[in-house]
Amino acid sequence: MNSKKKEISSKPSLTYLLGRACEDCGEPIADQERKTKRHCSEYVDENGIHHNCRRRKYQKKHQIHEDRLLDWAAVQRQTKTKIEETVATHGEFVNLQILEAYGIALNNYITISHGYQESYLEFLGYNIIINPFKQSIKIQKHDKPRSNVDDRTLS
Numbered sequence: 001m002n003s004k005k006k007e008i009s010s011k012p013s014l015t016y017l018l019g020r021a022c023e024d025c026g027e028p029i030a031d032q033e034r035k036t037k038r039h040c041s042e043y044v045d046e047n048g049i050h051h052n053c054r055r056r057k058y059q060k061k062h063q064i065h066e067d068r069l070l071d072w073a074a075v076q077r078q079t080k081t082k083i084e085e086t087v088a089t090h091g092e093f094v095n096l097q098i099l100e101a102y103g104i105a106l107n108n109y110i111t112i113s114h115g116y117q118e119s120y121l122e123f124l125g126y127n128i129i130i131n132p133f134k135q136s137i138k139i140q141k142h143d144k145p146r147s148n149v150d151d152r153t154l155s
């Protein structure tokens with residue numbers, strides 16, 4: 001007696017009506033795949049190379065993030081050099097024209113805080129203290145980032 005065969009061969013053919021695609025390589029994802037699927041399934045190709053679109057997408061994201069951080073750190077170091085040159089030439093009291101001439105962009109500050117009449121812009125190694133009422137700008141060397149400095153040292 002022959003056992004009854006299960007009908008597993010008649011899988012429905014895949015459709016792509018939803019237009020889903022892998023978020024990394026853009027390969028279409030079949031409608032029959034689970035709803036949360038956003039990447040190709042992991043597979044090993046004929047050369048033994050592991051393909052994992054999901055992991056690759058996150059690696060790319062991470063890389064972009066790191067590149068931006070490196071850019072930001074580079075800008076901070078450049079700004080520090082420019083501030084040092086400014087202080088060496090003009091001393092600690094400067095004005096906007098001088099800062100502009102040295103290419104110091106005030107909006108590149110690391111942190112900013114506002115006092116009674118003054119704003120403190122923290123840069124690498126220096127604070128730039130701006131008093132808009134007196135229209136004065138003072139460059140103050142600091143050894144530590146503001147976040148570690150007691151508030152009383154500012155007033």
Ligand SMILES: [Zn+2]
Pocket residue numbers: 022023024025026027039040053
């Ligand atoms: Zn893919």
